Amino acid sequence: MQKSSTGISAHPFLQNGFRPFFLLGALYSVTNLLIWGGFFAGHRPPPAFLLDPVSWHAHEMIFGFTIAIVAGFLLTAVANWTGRNPAGPMHLAGLSLLWLAGRVVMHFDLGLPEMAIFLVEGSFILALALTLSLPLLKSWNQRNFVFLVLLTILLACDMTFLVTKEFTSLYVAVMIVVAMISLIGGRVIPSFTVAALHQRGKKAKQVAQERLDISAILSLVLIILALVFTGPEGMFLAVVSFLSATLHALRMRHYHTHRILGDPMALILHIGYGWVIAGLILTGFSALGTLPFQISLHALTAGAIGSMTLGMMSRVPLAHTGRTVRATRLTILSFILLQGSALMRVLGPIMNPDNTVNWIMGSATLWAFCFAFYILAYAPILWKPELERRAA
Structure with missing residues (x-):
């Protein structure tokens, strides 16, 4: 008989990459679009301490919603491609918290210097790329190295936009x-x-x-x-x-x-x-x-x-x-x-x-x-x- 565990690391929600990131991405998508639609309806505008409302919406739909779904898919796919799970339960929890931290600093003015905001926001994509690189490199899965390159470019785009606002x-x-x-x-x-x-x-x-x-x-x-x-x-x-x-x-x-x-x-x-x-x-x-x-x-x-x-x-x-x-x-x-x-x-x-x-x-x-x-x-x-x- 298999011994049961009630620890957080044993919870099904942290057993696969798609589980937390698909749910978090969907929840965030609803929140973002309600704020965006409400803004045009004359209600409170989106956070504007770092980016103007249009820039905030565009940035968050790419680097908030979309990147969460990309993360969930790639964490699951790399496990299939390599036969190695890129992230165990606590590792996956840590990645989820990094994503959430990025959303917090992009939504709330915590009095942080811009450089700190950039570091928190960029840490998720960097951590994701490093997480995926380990099983891909160990199995020398050359066919899918391209996704590491694409994630690196996305990180560069994120940081460049936050710095230049272009x-x-x-x-x-x-x-x-x-x-x-x-x-x-x-x-x-x-x-x-x-x-x-x-x-x-x-x-x-x-x-x-x-x-x-x-x-x-x-x-x-x-x-x-x-x-x-x-x-x-x-x-x-x-x-x-x-x-x-x-x-x-x-x-x-x-x-x-x-x-x-x-x-x-x-x-x-x-x-x-x-x-x-x-x-x-x-x-x-x-x-x-x-x-x-x-x-x-x-x-x-x-x-x-x-x-x-x-x-x-x-x-x-x-x-x-x-x-x-x-x-x-x-x-x-x-x-x-x-x-x-x-x-x-x-x-x-x-x-x-x-x-x-x-x-x-x-x-x-x-x-x-x-x-x-x-x-x-x-x-x-x-x-x-x-x-x-x-x-x-």
């Missing part, structure tokens, strides 16, 4: 996350889709397209270079954005999207990837001056990042706790609300720019409800033991 660093950070989506999506979307089709008794196979995959990633590198050296406008950015959209669309032709429409858990990942293509196209048009860059930016953030993070946040906990990967009604509702939020934020200002403030408030509200429903559906799963342990 948005170019945030634009680069968004494209780094899009690169992660492109890289991971190119692996998991066809794999999950083919597996789902096989479960239905349908024939399907993955199509190797390594050169196209590499070309798509390199095209995003060109976009980053354009943003750094020319800003969010100009012919070069337009050309490489349209090129990147084309390459990503060509990849998708082998993803069996039309055959997976009845499976919400797979479809949400396809939709997220589709938002990448749409965002890149809109980036091309915004670079030509035909629409505001914020439109294309939110197609990539609210649309692509929002859909892909929610899709993985919904799939990973089920797959890693012995449950069937199937969308409940509440999960499907959260998927729908997310798409409504993204469409309202992107298309609303295009169709009726005079009501942009209302579109922002509506989008923020739908987003908050989306992740509130996610919490209702997944908090018990993230908190409780996996099914096999409960049955033992």
Whole structure:
């Protein structure tokens, strides 16, 4: 008979990286968007002691919400890739506290000097990268060293933005996350889709397209270079954005999207990837001056990042706790609300720019409800033991 333990290190919540970071990220997402929507509704503005409200919102959705979900995914994925758990329970608790400390110093004026705020905020990504590097280096998992590079660039973007307050660093950070989506999506979307089709008794196979995959990633590198050296406008950015959209669309032709429409858990990942293509196209048009860059930016953030993070946040906990990967009604509702939020934020200002403030408030509200429903559906799963342990 296995001896039970009541210590904090034995709690299921600290046994997998996705558990604390998916829940913390979802909770923070709801809080952030309610504050943001309330600000436009005339209520109390977001914290403004270090950053102005727009900068605070942009920074926290990337380096607060998104990085939490990235952390949860990578901590789980690296364990699978290497066969080594990157963070034990107390290590995971420490990482969670570092993330929370960053959110505290970005929300509350504690009288700290700016350098102290920067150090606290930057400590999480640094600790995460070091945590992931140990199992990757020990197993010499060269294929996934790229994620250490991407995390390092994200840390540099975070620190550069806090020091300079220039948005170019945030634009680069968004494209780094899009690169992660492109890289991971190119692996998991066809794999999950083919597996789902096989479960239905349908024939399907993955199509190797390594050169196209590499070309798509390199095209995003060109976009980053354009943003750094020319800003969010100009012919070069337009050309490489349209090129990147084309390459990503060509990849998708082998993803069996039309055959997976009845499976919400797979479809949400396809939709997220589709938002990448749409965002890149809109980036091309915004670079030509035909629409505001914020439109294309939110197609990539609210649309692509929002859909892909929610899709993985919904799939990973089920797959890693012995449950069937199937969308409940509440999960499907959260998927729908997310798409409504993204469409309202992107298309609303295009169709009726005079009501942009209302579109922002509506989008923020739908987003908050989306992740509130996610919490209702997944908090018990993230908190409780996996099914096999409960049955033992």
